[in-house]
Amino acid sequence: MPPTSLLKPVARLATAAPIVSLRAIGKTYDTPAGPFAALTDITLSLEAGAFLAVVGKSGSGKTTLANLLTGIDSATSGDIHFGNVLLNGKSEEELTAWRGRNVGVVFQFFQLLPTLTVVENVMLPMDFCRFGRPQDRRPRALALLEKLGIAEQADKLPADLSGGQQQRAAIARALANDPPLLVADEPTGNLDSRTTTEVMDLFRGLTEEGKTVVMVTHERDLGDYFTDTIELADGRMVTTQGQGGRS
Numbered sequence: 001m002p003p004t005s006l007l008k009p010v011a012r013l014a015t016a017a018p019i020v021s022l023r024a025i026g027k028t029y030d031t032p033a034g035p036f037a038a039l040t041d042i043t044l045s046l047e048a049g050a051f052l053a054v055v056g057k058s059g060s061g062k063t064t065l066a067n068l069l070t071g072i073d074s075a076t077s078g079d080i081h082f083g084n085v086l087l088n089g090k091s092e093e094e095l096t097a098w099r100g101r102n103v104g105v106v107f108q109f110f111q112l113l114p115t116l117t118v119v120e121n122v123m124l125p126m127d128f129c130r131f132g133r134p135q136d137r138r139p140r141a142l143a144l145l146e147k148l149g150i151a152e153q154a155d156k157l158p159a160d161l162s163g164g165q166q167q168r169a170a171i172a173r174a175l176a177n178d179p180p181l182l183v184a185d186e187p188t189g190n191l192d193s194r195t196t197t198e199v200m201d202l203f204r205g206l207t208e209e210g211k212t213v214v215m216v217t218h219e220r221d222l223g224d225y226f227t228d229t230i231e232l233a234d235g236r237m238v239t240t241q242g243q244g245g246r247s
């Protein structure tokens, strides 16, 4: 079994300083029909250990918000701070380098590379970001797979795993560089209810270790898992719950 010291958890922030804060964020897309405001005046902040649900109807702006949090896309107005770092104005290259170290992303359809084994998929972000020493990367990837309960699948190809196992592998990959923030866009959208519960328990365990998780979801019956919930409608925040700690 790989040594668990390879998986040192991120310490909870000693201060109440938010790990992510958005102030008056707007996102406008240029479309053939003219500018389209996908997000308007979004203000929120999240502390280490928060588990935020982003809910709302199709087209309300959830994925757009997730893409701003991951640095996949940039806001058109307002400020996004990550810790003390202001993301606005960073070049695409800078955002890519920043994202590799600071944000793990989990998708609905897993997006594992089909020709790499599971453990190789998990090692990829470490190689890309030169995380730690090269000789430590495989043991760390194996330790993450162990933590997520799929160590036996390490040398298989993604296609040989069930959907739930693939999502666990994708979560292991998202954790590879030990980022403080995970952003998951409909991560349970392709899973049955039992596997959904398993994945939600995993996310909750990670927030209890101090990771911050933002999850876009349509599934309202998952509400008990979250410390905070925001609902979007036509790109605006219409309701918020929490913004505090888990009760």
Ligand SMILES: Nc1ncnc2c1ncn2[C@@H]1O[C@H](COP(=O)(O)OP(=O)(O)OP(=O)(O)O)[C@@H](O)[C@H]1O
Pocket (backbone or CB within 6 Å): 029, 030, 031, 036, 038, 056, 057, 058, 059, 060, 061, 062, 063, 064, 065
């Ligand atoms: N690249 C783009 N160019 C133009 N319009 C876009 C672009 N991306 C998203 N939109 C529009 O912005 C709005 C918000 O889209 P977004 O994908 O963020 O919504 P969503 O709440 O995630 O929807 P869903 O639940 O269906 O995934 C939609 O009206 C969408 O058509």
